[in-house]
Amino acid sequence: MPKTAYINNKYVNFKNAKIHIEDRGLQFADSVYEVIAVLNGNLIDLDFHLKRLRYSLAELDIKYKFYHNDLKKIFLKLLNKNNTLNGIIYLQVTRGVQYREHKYEDKITPTLIIYTRNKKFNLPGKNFKGVNTVTHEDLRWKRRDIKTVNLLPNIIAANKAKKMKAYEAILLKNGKVTEGTSSNIWIIKKNNLITHPANTDILKGVTRTSILKIIKKTSLKLVEKSFTHKQLLDADEVFLTSSGSFITPILKIDKKKINNGKIGNITLKLAEMYTKSCMNG
Ligand SMILES: Cc1ncc(COP(=O)(O)O)c(C=O)c1O
Numbered sequence: 556m557p558k559t560a561y562i563n564n565k566y567v568n569f570k571n572a573k574i575h576i577e578d579r580g581l582q583f584a585d586s587v588y589e590v591i592a593v594l595n596g597n598l599i600d601l602d603f604h605l606k607r608l609r610y611s612l613a614e615l616d617i618k619y620k621f622y623h624n625d626l627k628k629i630f631l632k633l634l635n636k637n638n639t640l641n642g643i644i645y646l647q648v649t650r651g652v653q654y655r656e657h658k659y660e661d662k663i664t665p666t667l668i669i670y671t672r673n674k675k676f677n678l679p680g681k682n683f684k685g686v687n688t689v690t691h692e693d694l695r696w697k698r699r700d701i702k703t704v705n706l707l708p709n710i711i712a713a714n715k716a717k718k719m720k721a722y723e724a725i726l727l728k729n730g731k732v733t734e735g736t737s738s739n740i741w742i743i744k745k746n747n748l749i750t751h752p753a754n755t756d757i758l759k760g761v762t763r764t765s766i767l768k769i770i771k772k773t774s775l776k777l778v779e780k781s782f783t784h785k786q787l788l789d790a791d792e793v794f795l796t797s798s799g800s801f802i803t804p805i806l807k808i809d810k811k812k813i814n815n816g817k818i819g820n821i822t823l824k825l826a827e828m829y830t831k832s833c834m835n836g
Contacts, residue, residue, distance in 0.1 A: 556569060556570075557569045557633075557637040557639070557670055557671055557672060557673075558636060558637055559633060559636040559637055559670070560572035560633075560668065560669065560670035561629055561633055561667070561668070561669040561670065562574065562666070562667065562668055562669075563666060563667055564667075566632070566633075566636065569670060572668075572670070574649070574652075574666055574668065575652045575666075577652050577653060577654065577655060578649050578651070578652050578666055579649055579650040579651060579652070579653060579659065579663075580647065580649025580650070580666060580704060581649075582655055583657070584703060584704050584705040584706075585615075585617075585649060585650040585659070586617075586647055586648065586649035586650065586703060586704045587608065587611035587612055587615060587617065587647070587648055587701065587702055587703050587704070588645065588646060588647040588648070588702055588703075588704055589604045589605075589607065589608050589644075589645075589646045589702065590643050590644070590645055590646075590798050590799060591604045591630070591643060591644040591646070591798060592642075592643055592676070592798040592799065592801070592833075593634060593639060593640070593641060593642050593643065593644060593671070594641055594676065594833050594834065595640060595641065595834060596634070596640050597833060597834070598627070598630060598631075598644070599798065599833050600761045600762070600764070600765055600798070601627065601630075602623075603761040603764050603765070604761050604798075605621075605623055605626065607702060607759065607761060608646070608648070608702075610700075610701075611701045611702045611703065612648060614698070614700075614701045615650075615701060615703070617648060617649075617650050617665055618663075618665065619648045619665040619667070626646075626669075629669060630644050630669070630671075633669060633670065633671050634671055637670075637671045637673075638673075639671040639672070639673050640673075641673065641674060641675065641676065642671055642672050642673040642674040643671065643672050643674055643798065643799060644669065644670075644671050645668075645669065645670055645671070645672065646667075646668070646669045647666075647667075647668040647669075647704065648665050648666070648667055648668075649665060649666040649668075650663055650665060650666075651663040651664045651665045651666050652664075652666065674799065676799075676800075676801055677800060677801060677803050678801060678826070678830050679823060679826045679827045679830055683804075683818065683823070683826070684803070684804075685803070685804035685805065685806035685816075685817070685818045686721070686722035686723065686795075686803055686804070686805060686806065686807075687719075687720070687721045687722060687805075687806060687807040687808075688716065688721050688722060688723045688724065688725050688735075688795075688805050688807065688808050688809075689715060689716050689719045689721045689724050689725070689808070689809055690724065690725050690726075690727050690784065690787075690808060690809055691711075691712035691715050691716070691724040691725070691726055691727070691736075692712075692726070692727055692728075693708070693712075693726035693727055693728040693733045694708035694711065694712070695708040695709070695726075697755060697756075698755055699733070699734075699755060699756055699757055699758055700753070700754070700755045700756075700757070700758060700759060702758055709736040709737060710736075712724035712726060712736045713736040713737070716736070721807075722803075723735045723736060723737070723738055723795055723805075724736050725740055725787065725808065727784055728756070730783055730784050731781045731782065731783055731784070732751065732781065732782055732783070732784065732786075732787050733751055733756050733757050733781075734751060734757040734758065734760075735795050735797075737797055737799070738760070738795035738796060738797040738800055738803075739751070739757065739758070739760040739762070739763040739795065739796050739797065740787075740793070740794075740795055740805075741766075741793065741794050741795070741796065742782060742786060742787055742790035742791075742792070742793050743775075743790060743791050743792040743793070743819065743821050743822070744786070744789070744790055744791055745791070746774065746775060746776050747775070747776050747777075747778050748770060748775045748776065748777050748778065748821075749778040749779075749780060749782050749786070750763065750777075750778075750779060751779070751780075751781050751782075752779040752780060752781065753779070756781075760796055760797060760798075761798060762796040762797055762798055762801065762802070762829075763796055765829065765832070766796060766802070766825065766829060769825065769828050769829055769832065770825070772828070773824070773825075773828075775821070787808060788808060788811045788813075790813060791814060791819065791821075792804070792813065792814050792819030792820075792821055792822045793805040793808065793813045794819075794822045794825075794826075801826065801829060801830065801833075802822065802825055802826035802829055802830075804818040804819065804822045804823070804826075806818070
């Protein structure tokens with residue numbers, strides 16, 4: 556357990572870190588968040604995370620203003636206090652505390668919550684793992700591009716995966732793959748690397764954005780286009796990306812093995828390239 560959290564301008568003991576029962580984050584999921592990976596003390600893709608945070612806040616009209624460097628200082632201090640060298644930073648901004656009413660007050664003060672957790676990542680090397688997945692209907696709302704804590708449909712699907720001893724659930728809308736419950740999904744077919752376009756149907760993953768840069772250094776052809784359940788099962792290789800999972804190969808989807816249940820060469824190469832870019836800071 557971490558020692559320290561940060562709530563509304565104060566470093567507090569993690570065990571006593573509390574927010575008010577009328578916080579709108581609790582009552583309405585009126586709240587946005589980010590999860591930032593920390594690898595060897597490096598804050599991975601911090602600029603992209605803070606840019607997406609600004610986007611989510613603006614889309615929901617949550618009036619939380621911040622300076623990049625102020626948040627970075629808090630992150631570094633918390634990492635230090637919690638002895639986190641490898642792990643994640645969790646940040647949440649709720650609209651704030653108010654008497655319970657769907658409509659929010661203009662002058663409400665947002666609640667800021669930040670803490671860190673140690674985590675071991677799945678990185679290329681001798682322990683690099685591929686995972687099993689299941690498919691599940693995408694039950695979410697129509698603004699998946701906003702990173703809100705409104706995550707119940709994701710939780711339902713993720714727990715179906717857990718019951719089936721799978722790592723992730725891949726979400727399907729009208730026979731097409733949108734993304735995972737907490738990851739973006741990619742398929743490789745011949746020389747094509749295919750992933751869902753970054754529109755309102757998915758979260759534009761920060762890891763996804765970084766991978767798009769990396770593949771410019773390869774001969775792969777990027778196709779940002781939605782793909783079907785059948786294309787998913789027929790793919791040469793499949794992998795998922797997220798700040799918590801980096802690039803993680805998918806070896807099985809429901810009962811279908813992908814690439815004979817082995818980590819594919821292209822996935823491995825991309826994972827190596829991405830990890831190297833993270834290590835270099
Ligand atoms: C629904 C969803 N899609 C995609 C992602 C991957 O995003 P990122 O790479 O920014 O972690 C996440 C991360 O939590 C997610 O919740």
